[in-house]
Amino acid sequence: MKPYLAAFISFSLIVMTTLSNTTSAQTRRQAVDLLVLGGTIVTMDQTRRVIEDGGIAVSGGRIIAVGPRAEIEGRYSSRQRFNATGKVITPGLINGHTHIPMVLFRGLADDLDLQEWLTKYIFPAEAKNVTEEFVRVGTRLGLAEMIRGGTTTYCDMYYFEDAIADETAKAGVRGVLGETIIDFPVADNKTNAEGMAYVEKFVARWKGHDLIVAAIAPHAPYTVSEEHLKAVRAFSDRTGAPIVTHISETKRELDDSIKAKGASPVAYLDRIGFLNSRVIAAHMVWPQGSDIAILKSRGVGVVHNPQSNMKLASGVAPVPKMLTEKILVGLGTDGAASNNDLNMWEEMDTVAKLHKVFSGDPKVISAQEAFELATIRGAEALHLEKEIGSLETGKRADLLVIDRDTLNQIPLYNVYSDLVYATKASDVESVIINGRIVMRNRRLLTLNETTIKADARAFRDKIIKSLTTSASP
Ligand SMILES: [Zn+2]
Numbered sequence: 354m355k356p357y358l359a360a361f362i363s364f365s366l367i368v369m370t371t372l373s374n375t376t377s378a379q380t381r382r383q384a385v386d387l388l389v390l391g392g393t394i395v396t397m398d399q400t401r402r403v404i405e406d407g408g409i410a411v412s413g414g415r416i417i418a419v420g421p422r423a424e425i426e427g428r429y430s431s432r433q434r435f436n437a438t439g440k441v442i443t444p445g446l447i448n449g450h451t452h453i454p455m456v457l458f459r460g461l462a463d464d465l466d467l468q469e470w471l472t473k474y475i476f477p478a479e480a481k482n483v484t485e486e487f488v489r490v491g492t493r494l495g496l497a498e499m500i501r502g503g504t505t506t507y508c509d510m511y512y513f514e515d516a517i518a519d520e521t522a523k524a525g526v527r528g529v530l531g532e533t534i535i536d537f538p539v540a541d542n543k544t545n546a547e548g549m550a551y552v553e554k555f556v557a558r559w560k561g562h563d564l565i566v567a568a569i570a571p572h573a574p575y576t577v578s579e580e581h582l583k584a585v586r587a588f589s590d591r592t593g594a595p596i597v598t599h600i601s602e603t604k605r606e607l608d609d610s611i612k613a614k615g616a617s618p619v620a621y622l623d624r625i626g627f628l629n630s631r632v633i634a635a636h637m638v639w640p641q642g643s644d645i646a647i648l649k650s651r652g653v654g655v656v657h658n659p660q661s662n663m664k665l666a667s668g669v670a671p672v673p674k675m676l677t678e679k680i681l682v683g684l685g686t687d688g689a690a691s692n693n694d695l696n697m698w699e700e701m702d703t704v705a706k707l708h709k710v711f712s713g714d715p716k717v718i719s720a721q722e723a724f725e726l727a728t729i730r731g732a733e734a735l736h737l738e739k740e741i742g743s744l745e746t747g748k749r750a751d752l753l754v755i756d757r758d759t760l761n762q763i764p765l766y767n768v769y770s771d772l773v774y775a776t777k778a779s780d781v782e783s784v785i786i787n788g789r790i791v792m793r794n795r796r797l798l799t800l801n802e803t804t805i806k807a808d809a810r811a812f813r814d815k816i817i818k819s820l821t822t823s824a825s826p
Pocket of ligand 1: 450451599635687688
């Protein structure tokens with residue numbers, strides 16, 4: 354054989370072998386919708402695995418695999434690849450308690466206690482201003498703020514909740530959304546019968562939706578009668594809808610309950626058969642006696658709102674004790690009128706520091722525990738821990754890519770310490786919810802920020818006018 358011919362044959366063999374290797378590698382690798390590759394993955398799984406140079410494969414809105422980058426790249430291929438090298442990847446944050454359209458009342462009345470704030474300012478402002486349009490505009494503003502701050506799931510209670518669900522689904526955000534039931538006429542429903550009919554349709558409409566869990570939200574045991582609370586529980590038993598409510602927020606609520614019902618709010622609700630593992634209870638600042646044992650035995654989810662409780666001087670919820678007793682505890686902002694933002698990074702920082710100073714023990718809530726409250730424990734409090742709260746195979750693909758190159762995060766020693774005490778909402782770079790990218794490199798992809806700001810500012814003028822008119826009859 355002539356040398357050049359031998360060289361040609363061996364070259365052809367190499368090309369063919371390479372081609373066939375590539376083809377077999379491609380056929381071996383499973384095609385998925387999205388690959389997130391590189392970076393430090395904070396999984397929040399059972400062993401709290403943190404993977405350096407990790408990878409996540411996403412398909413059909415769910416996480417198909419999480420592991421070292423090389424392993425994920427070897428097993429999966431995708432046209433959509435997200436390079437997260439040098440970043441931190443975490444589960445999306447869970448805001449366990451909001452009244453999202455109340456962002457339009459942000460800063461309207463501050464520095465008051467709950468009773469004065471509610472009765473003199475918030476209830477009158479709501480009576481004059483809350484319409485479906487108000488709710489939609491406020492919801493879009495709140496959604497944009499939450500996406501920018503890395504919140505991928507929120508639990509809400511307000512009026513026109515069907516419109517809130519509609520805006521939330523359009524923005525691609527996950528929500529447990531509760532239509533308010535309260536014993537006085539409100540913007541969307543004038544009677545309890547109207548409220549219950551609304552909820553019936555609302556829950557049926559969103560059944561089985563990928564993002565929206567429609568819920569029923571009796572405002573509180575002091576604003577909803579025993580008869581109506583029992584009807585709420587019966588509705589929830591029949592439909593499976595979660596029950597979102599406020600329980601034991603202030604000392605006054607506790608004292609009034611003992612006076613009127615001879616029991617704390619928790620004991621009273623248990624006595625009438627209201628509590629179960631579909632209940633999500635915001636606040637729980639004043640549990641008494643056997644209340645914590647009741648919450649545990651009924652499987653009630655509790656949402657702690659440290660900044661709102663501090664601002665309204667409602668008190669300090671016994672969160673360390675609830676954690677020791679293995680109560681399902683999550684974290685929330687409450688409405689922006691009592692906070693005044695929807696920023697879960699601030700809430701994590703506050704929860705750790707508030708309980709340290711209150712107990713005199715700096716070890717009482719660690720940075721990792723604070724991060725758990727906003728992720729996996731938050732999911733447990735919403736009874737959604739099988740679906741969200743950690744980055745694990747089979748769960749919904751709700752995740753954040755966090756910039757690690759901002760001044761406030763340099764250098765990095767401990768990832769939880771960094772996330773809880775140093776990371777800011779503005780460090781969130783990209784957000785993926787149910788496998789869909791809703792913010793990429795700080796650009797919102799599902800909402801128009803310019804329009805949202807203009808619409809919200811227009812409402813400010815209307816609200817001021819409505820309150821001035823009422824002040825001078
Ligand atoms: Zn609230």
